[in-house]
Amino acid sequence: MKMLNAGLRNGMALLLAAPLTIPAWPQAATTAAYAIKGGKVLTLAGPAIENGTVIIRDGKIAAVGANISIPSDAQIIDASGLEVYPGMFDPITQIGLNEVSAVGATVDVSELGDYNPELVAATAVNPASAHIPVTRVNGITAVIAAPGTTSLDLQSGGLIAGQASAFNLAGWTMDEMQINRSVAMVINWPTIQTSSFDFASFSVKEKPYADVKKEYDKSVNALSDWLDRARHYAQAKEKGSPALYQRDLKLESLVPVVEGKLPVLVIADQERDIRNAIDFCSKQNLRMILGSGAEAWKLKDLLKDKKIPVVLAPTNRLPEQEDTAYDKPYTEPSELFAAGIPFAFSSFGTAFSRRLPQYAGTAVAYGLPHDEALKAVMLNAAQIFGLGDQLGTLEPGKLANVIVTNGDPLELQTQVRYLFIKGQLTSTDNKHRDLYDQYRKRPQPAH
Amino acid sequence: MNRKILCTAAILVALAPLAARAQNPGTIFIQNATVLTVTHGNIEHGSILIRDGKIAAVGSGLKAPEGASVIDATGQFVMPGIIDCHSHIAVDGSVNEAGPAVSSMANIADVLNPDDIDIYRDLAGGVTAANILHGSANPIGGQTVVIKLRWGKPASELPFEGALPGIKFALGENPKHSNFPTPPGVTPRYPGTRLGVEEVIRQAFIEAREYKKQWDGYQQRKSAGEQNLIPPRRDVRLDPLVEVLEGKRYVHAHCYRADEILMLIRVADEFGFKVRTFQHVLEGYKIADEIAASGAGGSTFSDWWAYKMEAYDAIPYNAALMAERGVIVSVNSDDAQEARQLNQEAAKSMKFGGLSANDALKLITLNPAIQLGIDSRAGSIDVGKDADLAIYNHDPLSVYAVVQKTLIDGQVYFDRQRDIAQRVTLAAEKQSLLDKEKKAAEEAKTDEKKTEENSERKPEKKPGQKKKPPQDSDGKANGNTTIASGVAGGTR
Numbered sequence: 045m046k047m048l049n050a051g052l053r054n055g056m057a058l059l060l061a062a063p064l065t066i067p068a069w070p071q072a073a074t075t076a077a078y079a080i081k082g083g084k085v086l087t088l089a090g091p092a093i094e095n096g097t098v099i100i101r102d103g104k105i106a107a108v109g110a111n112i113s114i115p116s117d118a119q120i121i122d123a124s125g126l127e128v129y130p131g132m133f134d135p136i137t138q139i140g141l142n143e144v145s146a147v148g149a150t151v152d153v154s155e156l157g158d159y160n161p162e163l164v165a166a167t168a169v170n171p172a173s174a175h176i177p178v179t180r181v182n183g184i185t186a187v188i189a190a191p192g193t194t195s196l197d198l199q200s201g202g203l204i205a206g207q208a209s210a211f212n213l214a215g216w217t218m219d220e221m222q223i224n225r226s227v228a229m230v231i232n233w234p235t236i237q238t239s240s241f242d243f244a245s246f247s248v249k250e251k252p253y254a255d256v257k258k259e260y261d262k263s264v265n266a267l268s269d270w271l272d273r274a275r276h277y278a279q280a281k282e283k284g285s286p287a288l289y290q291r292d293l294k295l296e297s298l299v300p301v302v303e304g305k306l307p308v309l310v311i312a313d314q315e316r317d318i319r320n321a322i323d324f325c326s327k328q329n330l331r332m333i334l335g336s337g338a339e340a341w342k343l344k345d346l347l348k349d350k351k352i353p354v355v356l357a358p359t360n361r362l363p364e365q366e367d368t369a370y371d372k373p374y375t376e377p378s379e380l381f382a383a384g385i386p387f388a389f390s391s392f393g394t395a396f397s398r399r400l401p402q403y404a405g406t407a408v409a410y411g412l413p414h415d416e417a418l419k420a421v422m423l424n425a426a427q428i429f430g431l432g433d434q435l436g437t438l439e440p441g442k443l444a445n446v447i448v449t450n451g452d453p454l455e456l457q458t459q460v461r462y463l464f465i466k467g468q469l470t471s472t473d474n475k476h477r478d479l480y481d482q483y484r485k486r487p488q489p490a491h
Numbered sequence: 492m493n494r495k496i497l498c499t500a501a502i503l504v505a506l507a508p509l510a511a512r513a514q515n516p517g518t519i520f521i522q523n524a525t526v527l528t529v530t531h532g533n534i535e536h537g538s539i540l541i542r543d544g545k546i547a548a549v550g551s552g553l554k555a556p557e558g559a560s561v562i563d564a565t566g567q568f569v570m571p572g573i574i575d576c577h578s579h580i581a582v583d584g585s586v587n588e589a590g591p592a593v594s595s596m597a598n599i600a601d602v603l604n605p606d607d608i609d610i611y612r613d614l615a616g617g618v619t620a621a622n623i624l625h626g627s628a629n630p631i632g633g634q635t636v637v638i639k640l641r642w643g644k645p646a647s648e649l650p651f652e653g654a655l656p657g658i659k660f661a662l663g664e665n666p667k668h669s670n671f672p673t674p675p676g677v678t679p680r681y682p683g684t685r686l687g688v689e690e691v692i693r694q695a696f697i698e699a700r701e702y703k704k705q706w707d708g709y710q711q712r713k714s715a716g717e718q719n720l721i722p723p724r725r726d727v728r729l730d731p732l733v734e735v736l737e738g739k740r741y742v743h744a745h746c747y748r749a750d751e752i753l754m755l756i757r758v759a760d761e762f763g764f765k766v767r768t769f770q771h772v773l774e775g776y777k778i779a780d781e782i783a784a785s786g787a788g789g790s791t792f793s794d795w796w797a798y799k800m801e802a803y804d805a806i807p808y809n810a811a812l813m814a815e816r817g818v819i820v821s822v823n824s825d826d827a828q829e830a831r832q833l834n835q836e837a838a839k840s841m842k843f844g845g846l847s848a849n850d851a852l853k854l855i856t857l858n859p860a861i862q863l864g865i866d867s868r869a870g871s872i873d874v875g876k877d878a879d880l881a882i883y884n885h886d887p888l889s890v891y892a893v894v895q896k897t898l899i900d901g902q903v904y905f906d907r908q909r910d911i912a913q914r915v916t917l918a919a920e921k922q923s924l925l926d927k928e929k930k931a932a933e934e935a936k937t938d939e940k941k942t943e944e945n946s947e948r949k950p951e952k953k954p955g956q957k958k959k960p961p962q963d964s965d966g967k968a969n970g971n972t973t974i975a976s977g978v979a980g981g982t983r
Contacts, residue, residue, distance in 0.1 A: 143797065144797050144798075144799060144800050144802075144803055145797065145798045145799065146664075146669075146670040146798060146799035146800065147799070147800050174797075175797065178796075247585075360828060360832050360835075361828055362609070362612065362827055362828045363612075366608045367917075367921065369910075369914060370611065370612050370615045370910065371615070394797065395794075395795065395796050395797045395798065398794065399794070401890075402835060402890060405890030405891060406832070406835070406890060408890070408891055409885075409890060409891040409892065409893050410893065454890060455889065455890055455891075456835055456838040456839055456841075456842060456888070456889070456890050457838060457841045457842045457888070458842070459842065475806075476796075476806040476807060476808065476843075477806075477808075479776075479804060479806050479808075480776070480806055480808040480812065480843075480844070483776050483777050483779075483812065484812060484815075486777075486780075488780055489780050489781065
């Protein structure tokens with residue numbers, strides 16, 4: 045309200061009619077309080093509230109309800125005829141680490157070497173990446189950048205690829221954007237594959253099974269060794285004086301993992317790989333989150349039994365095997381839901397992060413209840429990565445990441461009308477709309 | 492042994508939908524559907540009469556003729572079968588003939604693989620026809636073919652009858668080999684710049700023009716009655732380019748940046764041919780007027796961007812903006828998965844650029860039909876056209892729409908309920924075959940032990956499942972999909 049006209053503080057009716065000022069830069073001004081008024085509010089923590097109000101103050105949600113008073117200093121957003129939801133959260137991306145995939149100079153996803161637990165995505169997230177505003181236009185307000193997850197990278201992602209970081213999709217610096225610097229340790233589970241695609245020769249290369257199995261065993265033993273050393277390191281650190289051990293960044297980073305404080309995000313797709321990874325993490329007492337899980341549907345009992353949540357590969361993908369049902373990737377989310385396995389949708393990408401609602405919508409088309417699909421793009425991933433107290437629902441005390449849409453946020457044609465990130469009304473301008481506006485105005489060329 | 496199991500499984504899959512194919516198309520009546528004709532509006536509670544594979548009648552007051560097999564589509568939506576203007580499915584082996592800069596002698600029609608499971612998967616996504624192209628490794632690539640997704644038919648019955656053949660051209664980063672390093676010890680191939688790409692195309696057409704002159708002269712003298720003439724030496728590389736000059740073969744040019752698109756328009760003008768479609772054409776919106784004036788169509792992606800430098804200015808408004816400026820626009824897949832969600836991709840042009848629902852549908856039906864020169868037979872629900880149809884349970888422009896049936900030439904080639912019903916029996920059949928293999932292997936092992944107790948055992952070879960390389964050969968998948976998970980083979 046104060047942004048519009050401080051003198052009109054008491055003239056609420058006038059204010060509703062006044063044009064709303066959305067800063068051109070992502071978050072150029074700071075407004076202490078907003079009231080989103082008159083919309084259908086889906087909190088994801090209770091029934092939908094028709095004609096509800098959401099009060100935002102100091103970056104957090106202050107109140108949500110049908111009949112709540114609007115603070116006098118709040119800027120009012122008229123959401124009548126619109127719908128209000130928590131912002132979407134894409135839990136496995138390379139946003140900020142990958143600008144143009146094919147141009148190595150712009151990519152910081154996969155470090156050299158196989159064991160890099162000390163690397164943290166947040167270190168190199170570029171807050172000025174064009175992907176950030178492009179992505180938030182579709183209602184995605186926060187993401188996790190996970191190192192080593194670009195599956196088509198020319199470099200391998202490494203076995204222990206580094207730590208994933210959660211952040212909001214607006215802010216001038218990563219410090220302002222960051223939600224949690226370290227939410228999981230990324231492990232690319234080694235796979236026993238006799239044929240693989242070799243980019244250097246652009247052809248499929250075959251290797252004997254025995255050789256591949258030997259490589260696999262070596263990798264798993266190495267993983268095991270790293271964890272053992274981390275345990276010893278933790279002991280030395282606890283019991284010895286600093287003089288008695290040499291500081292080791294890699295082992296230091298693995299300590300929270302072996303202590304069960306930091307989950308491991310294990311990327312695996314095939315049944316055998318997933319089974320092996322679960323077995324390993326179980327024996328090692330690690331908190332495992334399964335990432336990708338193309339064949340997770342084959343291991344529902346095991347996943348449920350071991351309480352392992354799944355961050356699913358994009359719903360819109362081809363089946364793993366030739367004789368897998370054509371719609372298996374589409375029905376997998378509903379199968380996991382029916383089996384009681386916590387799961388979330390994710391893009392696993394950069395440019396495709398904005399497809400997140402599409403992936404959830406496709407799953408609804410093939411049997412997932414709509415409200416569960418909403419949770420699986422807004423709430424579940426936050427819970428899986430230990431951010432459930434900050435993100436995912438419209439409840440007082442949570443971070444005010446809020447989207448106001450003109451309809452079902454999973455539907456392809458729905459527009460996000462207002463976007464709040466960390467309690468600030470955030471611009472939906474982006475590189476794509478700028479180019480559109482620019483070239484739409486191009487005069488007819490003279491022939 | 493494992494290879495055998497895999498083969499058996501593959502055969503099983505190949506046989507699976509056989510039962511789904513009607514043997515005699517006869518007369519089919521689809522009733523009580525919302526019919527999205529694309530050319531003359533939507534018909535509520537509409538019906539479509541199909542005779543001998545063609546649409547015989549469309550309307551709201553039709554009655555099922557005696558003896559017609561009736562498809563009740565109450566509450567469902569029927570749209571023209573989706574036409575994918577850029578696909579690499581149904582190709583046996585490598586999509587790219589990467590050696591020479593001009594590979595016009597290679598013909599994709601020679602390597603059609605009717606058993607590619609992606610044909611069935613895309614069919615299940617409502618696709619009925621696809622433009623099958625080579626990759627984009629060469630400024631002038633191989634010859635292309637339009638197919639119908641007649642799953643279960645031999646390769647010879649896949650091509651779309653009467654469709655003009657095409658040829659793939661490619662501009663920009665891929666033909667100049669920017670993104671895939673030349674292996675050590677191999678001499679880099681010319682061209683290495685966009686300047687060289689233009690030169691290669693011009694040089695090839697200079698040769699083609701000379702070659703055509705020789706043949707024209709020969710034919711002239713021959714028809715004038717001259718005896719004992721020796722015909723010019725046949726050149727299979729130049730023949731397709733002569734067809735381009737004569738307007739008998741369409742040019743489908745892979746391109747990204749505005750400058751290279753204008754370059755090809757200039758070259759085409761110089762030699763007097765037309766570019767039929769600019770493919771991908773992600774910067775088409777910057778020069779939509781020039782593309783429209785050249786008469787070329789634009790076949791683009793919905794929202795792919797930033798996978799390489801030349802895709803960094805790609806915008807999801809591209810289709811709508813080009814259409815607004817008079818270009819015939821289609822949205823294509825370039826990818827077997829993207830193909831089975833083209834209805835979703837088309838819908839994005841309503842959000843980004845404000846196309847009407849009907850214009851969005853045109854992006855994947857009538858417009859690609861026009862671009863491929865098959866619009867007299869496909870692309871809309873009109874009397875006389877082929878009965879190539881997709882039936883959805885919801886509005887196909889909704890993310891919630893699921894294909895129920897796909898018809899080609901009036902035959903049901905995909906039926907969701909039948910597919911689901913067959914799964915249990917197929918799984919049982921596969922298991923019994925696997926058990927049989929296992930048993931046979933165990934028996935063989937016992938025999939081996941008995942007879943060759945002391946002989947040296949050979950290490951067991953376990954073949955991995957053969958997986959195709961990423962098929963979007965223009966490298967667009969870089970960093971944005973989980974294809975590598977699909978590259979993984981594995982024995983089970």
